[in-house]
Amino acid sequence: MSDTALGPLRVLDFSRVLAGPFATMLLADFGANVLKVERPGTGDDTRSWGPPYDASGQATYFQSVNRNKTSVALDLGDPDDLAQARALALAADVVVENFRPGVMDRLGLGPDTLRAANPRLVYCSITGFGSGGGAALPGYDLLIQAVGGLMSITGEPDGEPQKAGVALVDVLAGLFASVGILAALRHRDRTGEGQRVEIDLLSSLLAALVNQGSAYTSGGTVPARMGNRHPSIAPYELVPCADHEIALAVGNDRQFAALCEVIGLPELAGQDRFATNPARVEHRAELRVLLEEQLSRRPAADWAAELSAAGVPAGEVNDIAGAFALAERLGLNPTVELPRPDGTPVRLTRNPIGLSATPARYETAPPADPGQLVLPLPGWD
Structure with a gap:
């Protein structure tokens, strides 16, 4: 074609x-x-x-x-x-x-x-x-x-x-x-x-395994299970709210400062134990206690909306139906x-690869039954 x-x-x-x-x-x-x-x-x-x-x-x-x-x-x-x-x-x-x-x-x-x-x-x-x-x-x-x-x-x-x-x-x-x-x-x-x-x-x-693999090959560290937490970033995990968990993926200090502002603890961003990502990783347990205390006061959807509006990567934990519904709402x-x-x-x-000139085509459903060979086949003679 x-x-x-x-x-x-x-x-x-x-x-x-x-x-x-x-x-x-x-x-x-x-x-x-x-x-x-x-x-x-x-x-x-x-x-x-x-x-x-x-x-x-x-x-x-x-x-x-x-x-x-x-x-x-x-x-x-x-x-x-x-x-x-x-x-x-x-x-x-x-x-x-x-x-x-x-x-x-x-x-x-x-x-x-x-x-x-x-x-x-x-x-x-x-x-x-x-x-x-x-x-x-x-x-x-x-x-x-x-x-x-x-x-x-x-x-x-x-x-x-x-x-x-x-x-x-x-x-x-x-x-x-x-x-x-x-x-x-x-x-x-x-x-x-x-x-x-x-x-x-x-x-x-x-x-x-990317970063987890290089932790071993380059750093000599054997990674272990950490649940939903990240070995190198904090907070990067699920935190319980009033109804269910919210996912927080705070990747830099600016995002952390915005998180602290939204949840009503702006002073945390200036404290030595939380001011930088390495410090937050070192003190992740203390940070977790503070986040749980604040986030447990309101539903996850409310926090997700406010945090997203402030530029903080955050979202509810969807099931598969919810994931497809989100993609629909976003026009994907x-x-x-x-x-x-x-x-x-x-x-x-759908295929997630977008090509501007030759996009993916969707012409036929998966074959209903194993086919029978009839020669010559179109495109194979």
Whole structure:
């Protein structure tokens, strides 16, 4: 498609569940022709991951990462289907897969084999722990969060380690995969040569630890769980009000002075123990007592409104419905509706990337069932 950023790029997607499908959906949103290869009959694992289901009976998990794609059902254990998969791979610009290391090589669909026949091919592999010593380890998001350190810094200090409320590492890996694919395509534009892109979930998580990771690598400090508090900023946490908590994210001294003014304690900003952020971090327990005493006198919504008006980052703790409602009120248009073949719509979260000339497109709902291969396929002949 000439009016899209990535048309007419052809992406053959052997991946399933979350990280790979998320990466290929991002490419599809910007015009790539993504053909999803699924198992005959059952399809992607997430087709059966429910509840919840939408009104048509489709699993909402599968829908979240598979819009703008077409689907073909191929049994890679069948010689004829395998031959068709190989033909499609050789016609592709990009192949994405997240099988265990070695599986695609045994099928004759590995990167060395395909790139020998098509040197322009960009081949992206997503694994849990890489293709070396961790090749045999299963790459489930919960496991990665546990062994990768994220759970050790999530939760209350005296409670058990906690996972994030979404499969965050899979999402991060999908984002890294899409960036890697685009970088490889840019290299191909200059040289005519494709390359292999390798993403593993553990490395993705370690890279995403950012300041917590550098606390260890550069500072020799092993971070620990602090609940909703921040290791380097105060106040940066939830504080109870008369009805429920408010989130305070005070990032500098000016914001802290404004906070003190709004809550009726302007003198705190001038005290040595609170005048600078390092001092506030050192005396965070004392500061917490004072904030709770003041904020507990009024509802969270009242404080959030006044603090926001004064330039202090503050807000109520929303549920998912409240989060989408906030985005609507702010004019962010957080959802899109895509038509199904029967005419009924499916409502999904929009792509957050805004491009002025070639914005994301929303053309087709996630495929309702694993498709049947009919050759020639538009854009693949």
